[in-house]
Structures are given as C-alpha cells and as structure tokens.
Amino acid sequence: MAIFGFGRKDKPATPADPPAEPATERPRGILDRLRAGLAKTAQVLKTDVRDLFKREGRLVDEPFLEELRAALIRTDMGPAAAEAIVADVRERLRARVVDPDVVLDSIRTQLLARLAPAEAGLKVAATGPTVILVTGVNGSGKTTSIAKLARRFTRDGKRVVLGAGDTFRAAAVEQLALWAGRLGAEIVRGEPNCDPASVAHRTVARAVEGGFDVCIVDTAGRLQTQSNLMQELGKIRRVIAKQIPDAPHETLLVIDATAGQNALSQAKGFKEAAGCTGIVLAKLDGSARGGVIVPVAEQFGLPVKFVGVGESADDLEAFDPGAFLAALLEGALADGG
Ligand SMILES: Nc1nc2c(ncn2[C@@H]2O[C@H](COP(=O)(O)OP(=O)(O)O)[C@@H](O)[C@H]2O)c(=O)[nH]1
Ligand SMILES: [Mg+2]
Incomplete structure (x- = not known):
C-alpha cells in the first residue's frame, strides 16, 4: 500500500527526530x-x-x-x-x-x-481510559501533536500510553518512542508493516489493563482522497469501539496551518470519511496565513480543539478564540509604529 507524500517538498522523507527541548525557559503564559x-x-x-x-x-x-x-x-x-x-x-x-x-x-x-x-474542550471518558485517535496527511504534525497532548496530560498527573499506529515507517515508530521516553509515557508498538488496527487494539487493551488515564493512538499519514486508507481509519475506530463502547472519545485531525486552501478539503474529507471530531491546527508559528483557522472552523462544524505554535512539547494551546485574537491583534496594536 502506498502512502503519498503531501506538502512535504521541503521535508526529508523520514520523520524528524523530536527537536531538543529549548535550553532557555519558554515564555510563560x-x-x-x-x-x-x-x-x-x-x-x-x-x-x-x-x-x-x-x-x-x-x-x-x-x-x-x-x-x-x-x-x-x-x-x-x-x-x-x-x-x-x-x-x-x-x-x-x-x-x-x-x-x-x-x-x-x-x-x-x-x-x-x-x-x-x-471552541470546545476535549471530550474525556467518564470512567476508564480516554482514547484519542490522531489522523491527518503526511507531515501535518500528528506525532508531534501527540507528544504535546501527552505532555499536557502528564503535567496534570495523568498516566499516558501511546500507540505507534504509523506502522509503515520504522522511523515513525522511533520518533514516537523518543517522545514517549522523554515524556514518561508508555508506548505500544507492533511489527513493521503490521495492521495498525492491531496496534490500536493492543494499545487500548494495555490502557485498560494497566489502569491508564489516557491512550493516544498515532496513525500513518494519508490523503483525504485515498478511500482505502480512509476506510482503514474506520476499521481502527471500530476495533477501538469494540473494547470501549464510546471510544475513541476524540478522533483528531491534525492540519498544517501552512496547507492553504487544501486545509479545507482535508477537514471535509476526514470529517466525512473518518468521523473526525475535532481539529488540531499545527504549525501556526510557521505560517503568515493563520487566518485559515476561520474557514476551517466555520465551514465543517468541526471544533478547533488545539493550536500548535512550535516544535517543542509545550507548544500546544487549547483553542481559545479570545486569547487567539488578542495574541493576533493586540500584538499588532502594541508593536505598530
Ligand atoms: N514550527 C512547527 N513545527 C511543527 C509543529 N508541529 C509539528 N512540527 C514539525 O513538523 C514536522 C512534521 O511533524 P510530525 O509530527 O512528524 O508530522 P506527522 O507526519 O504528521 O506525524 C516535524 O519537523 C515537526 O517538528 C508546530 O506546531 N510548529
Ligand atoms: Mg508521524
């Protein structure tokens, strides 16, 4: 099965190692x-x-x-x-x-x-582990966003297990494993090229039996137009739902904020074909076109749950429209000459 690269002309073919944590303390607030x-x-x-x-x-x-x-x-x-x-x-x-x-x-x-x-908060399980499935096109920021989510949960004292469901590339598994080690999360992985649904199954089983609070499952990148791969996401969701009836509690679509108008067709395609329940808009920091959040939020009834604003594990914010606009426009007021 082929996975076609998307929007990654300037990226290496293998996923990047997680960037080193910044030496200086990040700005607070x-x-x-x-x-x-x-x-x-x-x-x-x-x-x-x-x-x-x-x-x-x-x-x-x-x-x-x-x-x-x-x-x-x-x-x-x-x-x-x-x-x-x-x-x-x-x-x-x-x-x-x-x-x-x-x-x-x-x-x-x-x-x-x-x-x-x-604006909408993350849906969590009433009892048992909260299961989050993370989807999107190649290179959109899925694995990094998983690390950022894990960081938020572990900061709150939650125990997190990650599922290495991008089974197409060994490097993708290693990337997630590096983050897991750094964040103090457990990781479940499968044999190279094994069925990602089996990894999802084992991850959720581990979360239940190990009494974990949160389970986040990574997936291989795919285009919204690849119907066989979109069906595979449906299969992963069904396997998860067999173990925990209202899971996955969230199926997040990670969109690269520099994707331009294609962000809209991604939102539409992943919502319809993969049952996505919310959006993580990643790489806003690398984009001068962060305004894309407006049509993405407006057109498909998909809430924006988080925005990614950098490469470190701390660079994820819950989407708060007031704070978002303050950051965008007050900066403009304050810095303008
Ligand atoms: N500047 C910036 N880079 C990001 C952000 N999220 C991810 N990246 C980078 O984008 C590249 C692809 O991310 P990755 O998580 O591997 O994408 P995946 O293929 O969807 O899993 C990596 O170099 C990440 O460090 C973000 O919010 N801001
Ligand atoms: Mg990845």
Whole structure:
C-alpha cells in the first residue's frame, strides 16, 4: 500500500527526530506563547493594515476598502470573513477619517463572532481510559501533536500510553518512542508493516489493563482522497469501539496551518470519511496565513480543539478564540509604529 507524500517538498522523507527541548525557559503564559506563535500572521495584519493608513488623513472610501479586503485575504481567512469585515468598516466608518486601531477592532469583533462557535474542550471518558485517535496527511504534525497532548496530560498527573499506529515507517515508530521516553509515557508498538488496527487494539487493551488515564493512538499519514486508507481509519475506530463502547472519545485531525486552501478539503474529507471530531491546527508559528483557522472552523462544524505554535512539547494551546485574537491583534496594536 502506498502512502503519498503531501506538502512535504521541503521535508526529508523520514520523520524528524523530536527537536531538543529549548535550553532557555519558554515564555510563560498562554498569551505570550500564542503571541510568539502567531507572530507571522500578526505581522501580515499589522503591516498590511497599517500600510493602508500611510497617506495622512486617508478616508474610508471604496479603494481603501478594496485594499483592506486584499490584506485580509492574504491571511487566508477566506472571502466570507473578509467581506464581513469590509462591510462592517464601510457601514461604521464610511467617508470618515479613521485610525488603524478602529479597523483592527472591527477585525476582532467580526472574527470573534466567527470563531467562538468553534471552541470546545476535549471530550474525556467518564470512567476508564480516554482514547484519542490522531489522523491527518503526511507531515501535518500528528506525532508531534501527540507528544504535546501527552505532555499536557502528564503535567496534570495523568498516566499516558501511546500507540505507534504509523506502522509503515520504522522511523515513525522511533520518533514516537523518543517522545514517549522523554515524556514518561508508555508506548505500544507492533511489527513493521503490521495492521495498525492491531496496534490500536493492543494499545487500548494495555490502557485498560494497566489502569491508564489516557491512550493516544498515532496513525500513518494519508490523503483525504485515498478511500482505502480512509476506510482503514474506520476499521481502527471500530476495533477501538469494540473494547470501549464510546471510544475513541476524540478522533483528531491534525492540519498544517501552512496547507492553504487544501486545509479545507482535508477537514471535509476526514470529517466525512473518518468521523473526525475535532481539529488540531499545527504549525501556526510557521505560517503568515493563520487566518485559515476561520474557514476551517466555520465551514465543517468541526471544533478547533488545539493550536500548535512550535516544535517543542509545550507548544500546544487549547483553542481559545479570545486569547487567539488578542495574541493576533493586540500584538499588532502594541508593536505598530
Ligand atoms: N514550527 C512547527 N513545527 C511543527 C509543529 N508541529 C509539528 N512540527 C514539525 O513538523 C514536522 C512534521 O511533524 P510530525 O509530527 O512528524 O508530522 P506527522 O507526519 O504528521 O506525524 C516535524 O519537523 C515537526 O517538528 C508546530 O506546531 N510548529
Ligand atoms: Mg508521524
């Protein structure tokens, strides 16, 4: 069975070793970490929106609004959100002289209304282990996101077992094993190229018998268009559900925030064919187009559970629309000249 690479032209063929933990202490606080992670997108908004005001005494006229729309589109927030912001600015400010902060405030209000419904906590088991299945295309950040999730749980004193369900590449198993060792989690692995459903089965069995709190199962990357591989995810889910009826409690889709419009077809495909229940939007820190979270959150009724903002195990934040927008736009206000 072939797995086709996707969006990895700049990546080596084998998964990267987990990066070394940073020597310096990371910035404390959610907002600080989000700010650092969203700096590139914030920069686009800051620079582009402020550039609109370079001519002194500039009025909010149609050419201004067209330039504003183009700047918003450059963040990948999608035409609907961009149009709503433009309409709001037009309505409130037409033919008046405004300053950038008024426009940024409109951006915040409009985006908050769109992102708020996408906020949802992680579903956990009432009793017994919580089972999380992690899916996505090659290189989207699945294994790293699993490490980050494990870190959150172990920090809370939970016992975690990881399932090395990406059985196609030995290096993928090693990558997960390295993280498991580092995070103090147990790992269940199978023979190379064995059925990933059997690894999932054994991982859940280990979680139950060992009294673990959380069990997170990795999977090989696949495209939403590969129907046989999407069916394989269905099989993995059924095997898990046979052991624990309401499991997997979450089937997360990890999307690379730099994937552009393909992020949307991934969300659609994985929701429909693999029963995904939520999204982890990874690599926001590497993207100037973090606005893609808006159409991803809006179009498919899939909540955004977490955002990934770096390569270390601490670089995962529960998605909080207010904090997200504060990091994006307050940074723009504070740093602007
Ligand atoms: N900058 C950044 N890199 C990330 C993030 N998540 C994953 N990566 C990197 O993306 C690459 C692929 O990640 P990996 O977890 O192996 O992807 P997988 O193939 O989906 O399991 C690795 O080099 C990771 O370190 C993130 O949130 N930010
Ligand atoms: Mg992987």
